[in-house]
Amino acid sequence: MRTDELVAMLSANVEPVERGLVGRAIAIAVSAGAVIALGLMFVGLGVRADITTTRAVIFLLLKVAFALVVVGVAVRYLTRLARPGAQQGISPFTIVLPFAVIALLGAINLGNTPSAHWNSMILGDEWLECLLSIPIIAIVPFAVTIFAVRRAAPTNLVRAGAVAGLIAGGLSAMAYAVHCTTDSLPFVAVWYGATIVLCTLAGAALGPRLLRW
Amino acid sequence: MTTAETELKALMVASLGGDAASYRLLLDRLSGRLRAYFKGKLARFGRGATEAEDLVQEVLLAIHLKRHTYDTGEPLTPWVHTIARYKLIDYLRRTRTAANVPLNEESEVLAHDDNAGAESSHDIRKLLGQLPEKVRCSIECVKLEGRSVAEAAQRCGISESGVKINIHRGLRSLAAFISRETKIENG
Numbered sequence: 001m002r003t004d005e006l007v008a009m010l011s012a013n014v015e016p017v018e019r020g021l022v023g024r025a026i027a028i029a030v031s032a033g034a035v036i037a038l039g040l041m042f043v044g045l046g047v048r049a050d051i052t053t054t055r056a057v058i059f060l061l062l063k064v065a066f067a068l069v070v071v072g073v074a075v076r077y078l079t080r081l082a083r084p085g086a087q088q089g090i091s092p093f094t095i096v097l098p099f100a101v102i103a104l105l106g107a108i109n110l111g112n113t114p115s116a117h118w119n120s121m122i123l124g125d126e127w128l129e130c131l132l133s134i135p136i137i138a139i140v141p142f143a144v145t146i147f148a149v150r151r152a153a154p155t156n157l158v159r160a161g162a163v164a165g166l167i168a169g170g171l172s173a174m175a176y177a178v179h180c181t182t183d184s185l186p187f188v189a190v191w192y193g194a195t196i197v198l199c200t201l202a203g204a205a206l207g208p209r210l211l212r213w
Numbered sequence: 214m215t216t217a218e219t220e221l222k223a224l225m226v227a228s229l230g231g232d233a234a235s236y237r238l239l240l241d242r243l244s245g246r247l248r249a250y251f252k253g254k255l256a257r258f259g260r261g262a263t264e265a266e267d268l269v270q271e272v273l274l275a276i277h278l279k280r281h282t283y284d285t286g287e288p289l290t291p292w293v294h295t296i297a298r299y300k301l302i303d304y305l306r307r308t309r310t311a312a313n314v315p316l317n318e319e320s321e322v323l324a325h326d327d328n329a330g331a332e333s334s335h336d337i338r339k340l341l342g343q344l345p346e347k348v349r350c351s352i353e354c355v356k357l358e359g360r361s362v363a364e365a366a367q368r369c370g371i372s373e374s375g376v377k378i379n380i381h382r383g384l385r386s387l388a389a390f391i392s393r394e395t396k397i398e399n400g
Binding site for chain 1: 228229230231232233234236237240244269270274275277279280282283285287288290291293294295296299303331335352355356357360361377
């Protein structure tokens, strides 16, 4: 095939292209992922029983806020990764910030508490449930996010996969927070942080296979 | 910003608005630049001109299928360069040669080679023959014979939106065929 034939073919009757499709597709996918994660939590785990107490509400909001900041920053970065050569948008460094803040808060909290309590503050009663639930709930939001990124043009597949995993982990952590009754900052920093990082690593490993185009 | 960037970007913006003449000119200019870029790169791996042309066509198809990912608020050259580099690395990996392509060479993608009649190893009629009937009919009418979408819809016996979907799907399959073909031939 001659290249000028291909050029003629591609340009014949070319359709106008809608603006902002990449950002919109990712936003829709992440919103859908959030709804799916919350749905799975309601059906599989249920809302925490003490939801009417003030303390429960404060900690619930704190955990959800942490997860949403993680997701929000990651979505902005993913929108940049999905477009070849994009220069606008945030730097990858910003992604680490919410984790650093929650780790710092957790450390301050531990520092103000006698070390005899540290064990229960870090492990809580449900670290294993947290460790298992967040990655499992993250699977479908991950698939939906990957689907949206595939329609764009990521060129760093490991990084795009990792950020898709990070978003899925964050959405899942947000949903799990509605169920989780361990109200301690060190617990959130260690177990929410670790499971989200786990999802990120899984995404990085799967990225090159799932996102190639 | 260079004059080439300014000119190509203006053509791209017009193309995204549906201006076929600008789009044709843009793809024509880009294919010359891509040809020079790939010839230079492939020469380092002892590869020939036909392989460069395979890559030029693969990247033109990629540019077409992914043109919605270009943000008009950004310069065009890095967008084209990133796609070209991605496809080059993918090609070298596919054909089992160690990929070692340095970064920061955006100016090279604006090199020149105007051999528009250059041929790749792909036979488009043969590739089209592998597509489903309605998909092939849509592409032949609109993209090869230059008929309108409405005419194509009548000829192929499907709706107008069906024609558009089929064209997109067909071009995507063509891009997939092309990358698979190069794998079989050289792998």
